[in-house]
Amino acid sequence: LELSGCSRVKAVPESLCGLTQLQYLNLSSCAYLEGLPEGIGSLVGIKYLNMSGCVHIRGLPESMMKLQSLWHLNLSRCRRMRRGSLACLRGLTALRHLDISHLGGSQPAGLLEDLRILTNNLKYLRLRHCYQLRCGDFIATLTNLEHLDLSCNLNLAYLPESIGNLKRLRTLDLSYCSQLKSLPESIRTLGL
DSSP states (O other): OBOTTOTTOOOOOGGGGGOTTOOEEEOTTOTTOOOOOGGGGGOTTOOEEEOTTOTTOOOOOGGGGGOTTOOEEEOTTOTTOOTTTTGGGGGOTTOOEEEOOOOOTTSOTTGGGGGGGOOTTOOEEEOTTOTTOOOOGGGGGOTTOSEEEOTTOTTOOOOOGGGGGOTTOOEEEOTTOTTOOOOOGGGGGSOO
C-alpha cells in the first residue's frame, strides 16, 4: 500500500489492520498523519513500514511490538516523537534496518535513550541529524551492526570506547560532526 505524499491524510482507518497479509506500507510525507491505529499489531505479515516525514506523529502504538516480520522501519523526520514512544521497538526481533534521523531540537533529551531496547539483530542504524545525540554506550550493544550513520550530529563530541565491540561494522559515517574532538583507541579493532 503506497500512500507516500498524501499530505492531507490525518488518520489511518482501523479497518486497515484487517489486511494481515500486507507486507509493504509507505506513509512517508503524510505530514498531517497524527498516529497509527492501535490495531496495527494485527499486520503480522508487514516487512516494510516507512513513516518518514510524518511530522505530527507523537508516538507509536504499543501493539507494534507484535510486528515480528518487520525488518525495515523508517521514522526519519518524525520530529515530535516523545520519550517512551520507541519502547514498542523491543519486540521487533526481525528488525534489520532502522532510520530515526532528523529527530530535531524539539525532542525531550532522553528520547534516544529509548534505543537501549533495540534488538541485537539490527544491521543498519541511521541517526543522522539527531541534535541531542551524545552517543551512549547502548550503540556498542548492537554487535551485528554493519552500517552506522551518525553524520550531521552537531553536538557529538566523542564516541564511546565500547564502539570497538562492533566487530561487524563496515561503514561508520561521521561526516559533518563538527564538535567531534577525537576517535577512541578501540576504533582500530573495527573491520572498517
